[in-house]
Amino acid sequence: MTSSSQRRIDVAGLVIALVLLALAGLVWWDMSKLQILSPYDLGPKVMPIVVSGGLTLLAIGNAIGAFRGDLPARDTLDWKPIILILGALACLIVLIRFGGGFMIGTALLFAATSTAFGRRAFVTDFIIGAVIAVFVYVLFAKLLTLSLPAGPLERLF
Amino acid sequence: MEAFVSLAGGLAVAIQPANLLFALIGVLLGTAVGVLPGIGPALTVALLLPITFKLDPAGSIIMFAGIYYGGMYGGSTTAILINTPGESASMATALEGNQMAKAGRGGPALATSAIGSFVAGTIATLGLTFLAPYLVDIAVSFGPEDYFALMVVAFVTVSATFGDSPVRGLTSLFIGLMLGLVGIDILSGQSRLSFGVPELYDNIEVTTLAVGLFAVGEALYVASRRHVHEEKLEAVRGSLWMTKEDWKRSWKPWLRGTMFGFPIGALPAGGAEIPTFLSYSTEKRLTKYPEEFGRGAIEGVAGPEAANNAAAAGTLVPLLTLGLPTSATAAMLLAGFQQYGLNPGPLLFADQPKLVWGLIASLFIANTMLLVLNLPLVGLWVRLLAIPQPWLYAGILVFATMGTIAANPSPVELIMLAVFGVLGFLMRRFDFPIAPVVVGLILGPIAESQLRRALSISLGDPMVLLQSPISATLLTIALIALILPFFLKGLGRFRAVED
Numbered sequence: 001m002t003s004s005s006q007r008r009i010d011v012a013g014l015v016i017a018l019v020l021l022a023l024a025g026l027v028w029w030d031m032s033k034l035q036i037l038s039p040y041d042l043g044p045k046v047m048p049i050v051v052s053g054g055l056t057l058l059a060i061g062n063a064i065g066a067f068r069g070d071l072p073a074r075d076t077l078d079w080k081p082i083i084l085i086l087g088a089l090a091c092l093i094v095l096i097r098f099g100g101g102f103m104i105g106t107a108l109l110f111a112a113t114s115t116a117f118g119r120r121a122f123v124t125d126f127i128i129g130a131v132i133a134v135f136v137y138v139l140f141a142k143l144l145t146l147s148l149p150a151g152p153l154e155r156l157f
Numbered sequence: 158m159e160a161f162v163s164l165a166g167g168l169a170v171a172i173q174p175a176n177l178l179f180a181l182i183g184v185l186l187g188t189a190v191g192v193l194p195g196i197g198p199a200l201t202v203a204l205l206l207p208i209t210f211k212l213d214p215a216g217s218i219i220m221f222a223g224i225y226y227g228g229m230y231g232g233s234t235t236a237i238l239i240n241t242p243g244e245s246a247s248m249a250t251a252l253e254g255n256q257m258a259k260a261g262r263g264g265p266a267l268a269t270s271a272i273g274s275f276v277a278g279t280i281a282t283l284g285l286t287f288l289a290p291y292l293v294d295i296a297v298s299f300g301p302e303d304y305f306a307l308m309v310v311a312f313v314t315v316s317a318t319f320g321d322s323p324v325r326g327l328t329s330l331f332i333g334l335m336l337g338l339v340g341i342d343i344l345s346g347q348s349r350l351s352f353g354v355p356e357l358y359d360n361i362e363v364t365t366l367a368v369g370l371f372a373v374g375e376a377l378y379v380a381s382r383r384h385v386h387e388e389k390l391e392a393v394r395g396s397l398w399m400t401k402e403d404w405k406r407s408w409k410p411w412l413r414g415t416m417f418g419f420p421i422g423a424l425p426a427g428g429a430e431i432p433t434f435l436s437y438s439t440e441k442r443l444t445k446y447p448e449e450f451g452r453g454a455i456e457g458v459a460g461p462e463a464a465n466n467a468a469a470a471g472t473l474v475p476l477l478t479l480g481l482p483t484s485a486t487a488a489m490l491l492a493g494f495q496q497y498g499l500n501p502g503p504l505l506f507a508d509q510p511k512l513v514w515g516l517i518a519s520l521f522i523a524n525t526m527l528l529v530l531n532l533p534l535v536g537l538w539v540r541l542l543a544i545p546q547p548w549l550y551a552g553i554l555v556f557a558t559m560g561t562i563a564a565n566p567s568p569v570e571l572i573m574l575a576v577f578g579v580l581g582f583l584m585r586r587f588d589f590p591i592a593p594v595v596v597g598l599i600l601g602p603i604a605e606s607q608l609r610r611a612l613s614i615s616l617g618d619p620m621v622l623l624q625s626p627i628s629a630t631l632l633t634i635a636l637i638a639l640i641l642p643f644f645l646k647g648l649g650r651f652r653a654v655e656d
Contacts, residue, residue: 013587023335026350030350031349034342035347037345044342044344046612050334055331070322071587072587081380085554089574096562106558110552113550117547133559140563
């Protein structure tokens, strides 16, 4: 069904197949450590066995697809915005982990995402992000009484 | 007539002032969030879930009904005005609706979709009202093996039968099933796939997964290919109202769309894509103006929109009566129920009749509110659409992360969100469907507990699955649904036909 020029092995497809195989192995390994409490059935092992087996079959299926070059066409990729957004998410996580609260991190996430989408006004966007963070904090913490991780800034409210 | 009595009881719950207010807030929030480009109904529900944490179950679930319908309505507005269908079920709407908007007929396109959604939603909710008690009676006689078989049918149809590629669909499903294993196994008290991380012991939150896959994944994907693809907002020009001619051309497609949407949505196979595309191609065949199709035919908006809404109401039939979610949105609704320890299914109708019927009655109310509110407010929604893309996605990410930590204040939860975001990005890039992951995560553990219950009753004999006639039939159906797409390539490929 594909012409010979398209019959190229898709490396990304092969990687996907390998990852699925690794996941199948992980599930199997994890399953092997479980204990069966009932003498009659496999208990907690049933589902991991099914999932591991399924993932193995699907790894094979994906590998066949990759060898046949069946994967859908992909556009070129711009990595910079992805790194920017994920980097900001990482900063937010680190800030929260070490008690910096979430407001600075959230403002940073807002500004970084906005930059990733092509805006060139980091400081303005940082301030907008901070305002939104305060607004959401008040909405969540005060109105809905949900707990958000607090740092020095949050304790001011 | 038992259904009428129950519905009347539900109405009594739904028209309490507090509940009316919840429905109104739900409808407004649902539309406001759903109208944002790139946010489909499933993500709308997921993002707004934390807001309902502190409400009582009835109020929260009524608000959900409003969010669900509001999100659907908002999604079609986006499809018409910027041609970005938030979900595959609005693709047909985007096809003709955006052409209408470009031709300066955005108003009538929005109107026919709003009124069509109302008509379809109302008829389909009536269908739900009358069908639900029968299904509940049937469901009561189901044993655990039958339930398990039913879920297998849902798994197969959701992932393999109607997608582009059964292998990719099943891959998504099994990733979801794998994520469903994470945490402490309730029956044996042992932890699975948790690697000693305490946050993983109590399972992966469905909302974290959905928000990660849909919101973060979408943001990463759109950002990565901004240089390839630019969105354009069509202004609503001219009259908002439909002419007499528009009405004449719309009412039959509305009804036909409902006829497609409700039955297919109500099957435990689910999905709204098939009925919308069936409706689209039917209208294309029946129309007196075939030359307008592809250039903004009102029938092509009216029919699919009605089908979409009817299917959405239809999806509630298996969800409420069997506890079976057949779409990502339905899976999110199920998560909403579960946060109160409520498990949809026949027992819920017996234990919590007020809540279930209150919800169904609220669907009627939400539907009416949408009709009354949305046409006059369309100017406001359009302004929301005009939010610059950088701020829009930045805002979505901020709200997504805050909702996630509000639900579970731990950095680990955010790490999971980021990981699922990357997963969602990769799945978009390599064209893996997303809904099966969400359905797998939420339905997998339920299917597992039914399977284990069946096996422990049969003392471990797997033949129990084939000895029950119901289960054997369902498993046969599942097998056929699994094998069929490999032979009939292109069963679900309406897309290719319509392009």
